Amino acid sequence: MYAETMKILPTKERNTAIFADSGPSVARTTSSRRIAFISDGRGAGVPLGYAIDACSRQQAKIDLIIHGTTDRTDIAALKNQIRLAGLDHYCIQLGTKPVGDLIHYVRNQPALILLVAIPYDTVAKALIDEAIPKRAGLMPVPLVLVGDHPPDCRTEKTAN
Numbered sequence: 001m002y003a004e005t006m007k008i009l010p011t012k013e014r015n016t017a018i019f020a021d022s023g024p025s026v027a028r029t030t031s032s033r034r035i036a037f038i039s040d041g042r043g044a045g046v047p048l049g050y051a052i053d054a055c056s057r058q059q060a061k062i063d064l065i066i067h068g069t070t071d072r073t074d075i076a077a078l079k080n081q082i083r084l085a086g087l088d089h090y091c092i093q094l095g096t097k098p099v100g101d102l103i104h105y106v107r108n109q110p111a112l113i114l115l116v117a118i119p120y121d122t123v124a125k126a127l128i129d130e131a132i133p134k135r136a137g138l139m140p141v142p143l144v145l146v147g148d149h150p151p152d153c154r155t156e157k158t159a160n
Helices: 002-008 012-020 046-058 072-085 097-105 122-134
Strands: 036-038 059-064 089-093 113-116 143-145
Touching: 012 059, 036 046, 046 072, 046 113, 046 122, 059 072, 059 097, 059 143, 072 089, 097 122, 122 143
Parallel strands: 036 059, 036 113, 059 089, 113 143
Antiparallel strands: none
């Protein structure tokens, strides 16, 4: 019975031959989940902390998506916060057309599960105001905006 099974199953040589003729090269390893943090250097603290916590919960790696003219010390602070959390990360600098570059990045990252940005980030705002509406509101991953501090939830008292 063992000999019959071995005749049916491909050997290592036959297996590699099958893959060699399978057309364009395809990654054979599974890609890990990714969360992207969009920044112009701002967002250290609570916003990046949210992305880091999400990475921990989702067992994901983080991509630091940088745009605009940024101060190297701000970028270093972001990278340091990620490093202290013990996460694998990759830093990507967007070009002169950051919204288009970001859309290209999102389309080419099948393992991307979340985008995180601060509410007043120019690229995130342009994505929300212009890019997403042009695509009938469709975005393959959610975009979460996280502020530096919780919103002010004051209630007005009325005089009785």
